[in-house]
Amino acid sequence: MSEHHEPTEAQQQGLGHAQPSIPTGGLTRGAALGIVAGALVVLAGAIVAVVIYNAGLPDRPGKGANRADAAKVVEDYLDALAEGDAATARSLVGGTGADPLLSQEALDRSTEIAPISDITVSDEDYFSPRGRSSVQASFMIGDYPVTRDFSLRQDASGWRIDDGLIDVDLYGFDGYGVEINGVALDSEITARAFPGGYELGFENENFEAPVDEVTVIAYPGDGGALSVGPPSLTDEAMEKYRALVKESLDECLAMTTIDTPCGMAVEAYSEGDAAKLDGKVKRSLTVSGRAALASITATPEPGIPAVVSTIESSIDTRVEIEGGTVDEKLMAASATPLGIAYVDFSGDEPTITWED
Secondary structure, eight states, X not given: OOOOOOOOXXXXXXXXXXXXXXXXXXXXXXXXXXXXXXXXXXXHHHHHHHHHHHHHSOOOTTSHHHHHHHHHHHHHHHHHHHHTOHHHHHHHHTOOTTSGGGSHHHHHHHHHHSOEEEEXXXXXXXXXXXXXXXXXXXXXXXXXXXXXEEEEEEETTEEEESSSSEEEEOTTOTTSOEEETTEEOTTOSEEEEOSEEEOEEESSTTEEOSSOSSEEEOSGGGGGSSOSSOOEEOHHHHHHHHHHHHHHHHHHHTOOSSOOTTBOOOOOSSHHHHXXXXXXXXXXXXXXXXXHHHTOOOEEOTTSTTEEEEOOTTOOEEEEETTOOHHHHHHHHTOOOBOEEEEEOSSSSOEEEEEO
């Protein structure tokens, strides 16, 4: 049996130092604990900062009272339009009194010809980014039903509708004296408008709008609803045009010279031939030509306000030489065609010019 020996005093001291060590990467235990404590302080500060930041921001638009506030703004906007309150409506969509179609006069006419009614605003929750909201509303503009979404954003003063106005395209009407709902728009290319009913007219009373009497504008994409084509002559102005063309053409037909302002020129072989023909030329309309003249129509010239023209190849003319030789009759047979009549309605009385 082996003998049991008690450890010596030196051995006991050695055992007292044989403890496992924690690696600290060269740092003392105190330094490592300091780093951990510092990290916890930074994390706690970040959490506090986020809480404070969130406390200073509005709640998500799709939640609670904030969502209800956004829907209320849309309802207030449509109510203001229905009641004809232009100032309140402008304040909710960022409009100003300098916008012609946001004026009280324009809104008064809109509520008269196509009143807004049967307003229903949805209170459903839609997920939106912070500070934004989308609100659906249904309403009537005259007899036209509308269902659309309104986009809103929130700032320090509250909710504001981003797309409550429509940019109306007025391209092609410059020079006609555009009037919408009785409000003159000078030479604007676009104009902002409330949802509603609109009448397009012109200060130049010889022209009328290419659209129906009342046009409803309700959606952001409705901006081109009024600008669907160039203005057209009124029935009365079209009769003026026909009468002026006939009067001018009759004067040309009565001329016996080799040339006229209306065309139908006899092209002589030489100056001597021209001198012989002058005074012998006889011009007339065929039966079909007179019928065509009585029913001609005119359309506005692109890029030339208030000027209209027509190209009527069916207005047949006849050019002859009275008592002329065979060669002279051949020259008459190859006379130039009737020109194009341009009538300018920009002045108090229309004027006519002819071009080849």
